[in-house]
Structure formats: structure tokens, C-alpha cells
Amino acid sequence: MELIGLAIGAALFAITHLVPGIPSVRAGLVRSLEEGPYRAAYSMVAIFALGILIWGYASAPYIPLWDGTGAPRHLAFLLMLVSVLFLVLGVTQRNPTMAGSDGNTGGPGSMRAVGVLKITRHPVMWGIMIWAVAHILANGDAATTILAGTILLVGFVGTRFIEMRKRRAVPVSWAMFTATSSYVPFAAMFSGRAKGAFGEIAWWRWLVALAVYAALFAGHRYIAGVALY
Known part of the structure; x- marks a missing residue:
């Protein structure tokens, strides 16, 4: 109750x-x-x-479930860096999977996997899902697990619905887009289908992502009421 x-x-x-x-x-x-x-x-x-x-x-x-200090906490810091990278790289690049892009489908070839989209075609959603996992690990309590777990579930299922909708709406363009990208991060790169992803990401995007991560780390006590250092 x-x-x-x-x-x-x-x-x-x-x-x-x-x-x-x-x-x-x-x-x-x-x-x-x-x-x-x-x-x-x-x-x-x-x-x-x-x-x-x-x-x-x-x-x-507050209902503790496990000890979120030590290894879980350090892993959460690393996951949050990946999360922020995906979020910043994703929001600073046009992505045909993002909300509001349904009517911007164009013809065959209008969807191109460039930069971070070669790593994953859902960088923002993966950033949110990784954020959820990081906070579940680090907090180790029931409330955070429910909150972040719900966000994780919505992110995972929501992206699958996006893929279904795009595949039906623009099958040719979507097939070309997915040929050089992957749902799971780095899968297309490891398979050799997506090459040169890192070289296509502008240097300023990396700097912005690192600056955002540093700001979140330093200001976490003001954002969430919990100091990280």
C-alpha cells in the first residue's frame, strides 16, 4: 500500500x-x-x-532492495556517461525515427544512417533506457526501480512500435536505412554493415556531451538532492 x-x-x-x-x-x-x-x-x-x-x-x-554503493555505483557512473553521449549526439542530429518525423519520409534514399545513427538508430531512446538502468543500479530501492523500470519498459517497447510503423509506412526507405544501422548499439558496426560512424560525428558534439555530463555530475545535488562526490 x-x-x-x-x-x-x-x-x-x-x-x-x-x-x-x-x-x-x-x-x-x-x-x-x-x-x-x-x-x-x-x-x-x-x-x-x-x-x-x-x-x-x-x-x-524509501524501501531498500540492495546496496547501491561500490561496484553498482561505479558502473552507474560509466553508464551515465554513455547515456549522456547518446542523448546529446542523438538530439543534435536529424533522425527519421524521432517524434514528428512521420511526415518527413521522402522517397527511397531519403533516410540515411549517418554518425551516431550507424551506432544505433534510436540514440535518444537508448540514452533514456541506459539512464534508467544506471539509476536502478545506483539507488537500489523499490521506488526508483518502479519509476526507472517503467521508463525502461516504455522506451524498449516504444522503439519497437516505431520500427513497426516505419517499416509499414516507408518499406523501401526503411530497408535502406536499417541496412547500415542497428537497433542494438554497435551491432551494425561489429557486423561490418556500418563503417566510419565515429568519423562522421562532429567534434563539437563530443565536447558538448562531455560538458553536459560534467555539469550533471557536479550539479546532481541540486537536481536530485543527492551529491555524487
Whole structure:
């Protein structure tokens, strides 16, 4: 009962993010509401669900599950560096898998895997999922596991829905895009299908990512109320 508010928030967050992501459901909603009103309505619902999730987390008691210090903490620091790299590299590069790109499909060849997209075609979502894993490891409590676990689940299932929708909407362009990219980070590079990824990432993007990581590390006590050093 102590975690009921958080559980309700987690369920609401998952349902409101995943159900509209089902290709057939999303297509029906867009036909009924049209694209603009659908996006506006979805944004309001998503913000409301996120607010309930945050409220549930803030009001949840601390229930330890394991010791998050030592090795889990150091691993979390490393994972957070990878997370920030994916997030910054992803948001600073145009990506046909991102929200709002559905109508920007063009013809065959309009989707190209460049830079970080050769590492993974979902860098931002992987950054969020890795963030979730890092915080589950480092915090080691029930509330964080529910919160971050829900975000991890939504990120994983949501990206699969995106892939299904793109594959149906623009099969030729999507096939060309996936030929030199991968869902799992580095899989296409290890298989030899994606070469030169690191050389295609501008140096300033690396610097911005490292600066963001340093700022988050130094300011974590002000952001989350917990000092990391």
C-alpha cells in the first residue's frame, strides 16, 4: 500500500505512452483527430501521466532492495556517461525515427544512417533506457526501480512500435536505412554493415556531451538532492 500512488502513476504512464504507440491504434487516432490535434492531445495526456508518476515517486517511502554503493555505483557512473553521449549526439542530429518525423519520409534514399545513427538508430531512446538502468543500479530501492523500470519498459517497447510503423509506412526507405544501422548499439558496426560512424560525428558534439555530463555530475545535488562526490 505504501507504493500504491507510484504504482498507479507507473501504470498510467505506461498505458498512455504505449497504447497510442501501437501502429493500428495510432493510425485510427490520427484519422479521427487529424495529425495536429492528435499530437496536441497526446502531449497533454503524456505530461499529465508524467506528473502523476513524479508525484507518486516523490511521495513513495524509501524501501531498500540492495546496496547501491561500490561496484553498482561505479558502473552507474560509466553508464551515465554513455547515456549522456547518446542523448546529446542523438538530439543534435536529424533522425527519421524521432517524434514528428512521420511526415518527413521522402522517397527511397531519403533516410540515411549517418554518425551516431550507424551506432544505433534510436540514440535518444537508448540514452533514456541506459539512464534508467544506471539509476536502478545506483539507488537500489523499490521506488526508483518502479519509476526507472517503467521508463525502461516504455522506451524498449516504444522503439519497437516505431520500427513497426516505419517499416509499414516507408518499406523501401526503411530497408535502406536499417541496412547500415542497428537497433542494438554497435551491432551494425561489429557486423561490418556500418563503417566510419565515429568519423562522421562532429567534434563539437563530443565536447558538448562531455560538458553536459560534467555539469550533471557536479550539479546532481541540486537536481536530485543527492551529491555524487
